Amino acid sequence: MNLSSVRAPKKASEKRKRVGRGMGSGMGKTSTRGHKGQRSRSGSRLLRGFEGGQMPLHRRLPKRGFTNIFRQEYNIVNLEKLAAIGETTITPEVLRKAGVIKTERRVKILGDGELSIPLTIKAHRFSKSAQEKITKAGGKFEVLQ
Numbered sequence: 001m002n003l004s005s006v007r008a009p010k011k012a013s014e015k016r017k018r019v020g021r022g023m024g025s026g027m028g029k030t031s032t033r034g035h036k037g038q039r040s041r042s043g044s045r046l047l048r049g050f051e052g053g054q055m056p057l058h059r060r061l062p063k064r065g066f067t068n069i070f071r072q073e074y075n076i077v078n079l080e081k082l083a084a085i086g087e088t089t090i091t092p093e094v095l096r097k098a099g100v101i102k103t104e105r106r107v108k109i110l111g112d113g114e115l116s117i118p119l120t121i122k123a124h125r126f127s128k129s130a131q132e133k134i135t136k137a138g139g140k141f142e143v144l145q
Contacts, residue, residue: 074125075101079133080113082121089120092144106144115139 019031033040038052049056075092077100082090085098095101109121111129118138126134126141134141 073105074108075103075105076108076110077101077123078110078112079115079130082109082119083113083115083117088118089122091122092124109134109141 017027017032018025019027022028030040038044038046049058051057075095077095081100085094085100087094087098092101092107095107101107106124108125108127109123109130110127111131111133115133115137118140119134120140120142121134122142122144124144126143131141
């Protein structure tokens with residue numbers, strides 16, 4: 001890249017549209033607003049989704065379901081990632097330091113992958129397959145509150 005190959009960004013050299021500056025400009029008289037009507041008047045401001053009095057789309061469509069405000073979000077971690085960390089006791093803080101999880105959410109351990117070394121794992125939830133594999137490998141799991 002050098003100065004001869006540098007281009008101005010798109011629309012950088014476009015002039016601003018100046019309306020109401022006489023008939024010769026092509027945007028005189030009605031200033032690109034058309035004749036009469038709500039949007040031609042000064043100070044006209046419409047709500048988002050307003051369709052000229054027709055029932056707006058967001059009101060025509062049926063509403064379904066609801067959002068549970070008490071829903072618990074979990075960071076999901078598989079057993080194969082726990083074995084790769086190289087610690088014997090694994091807590092959410094250890095997982096955060098290792099970069100396995102990034103948010104402060106609760107942690108759920110799933111049983112994807114194999115576990116060969118005994119680990120003590122502390123998390124908020126465990127799947128049944130994860131519990132079986134942890135105990136089979138000689139480890140322990142603790143459920144945090």
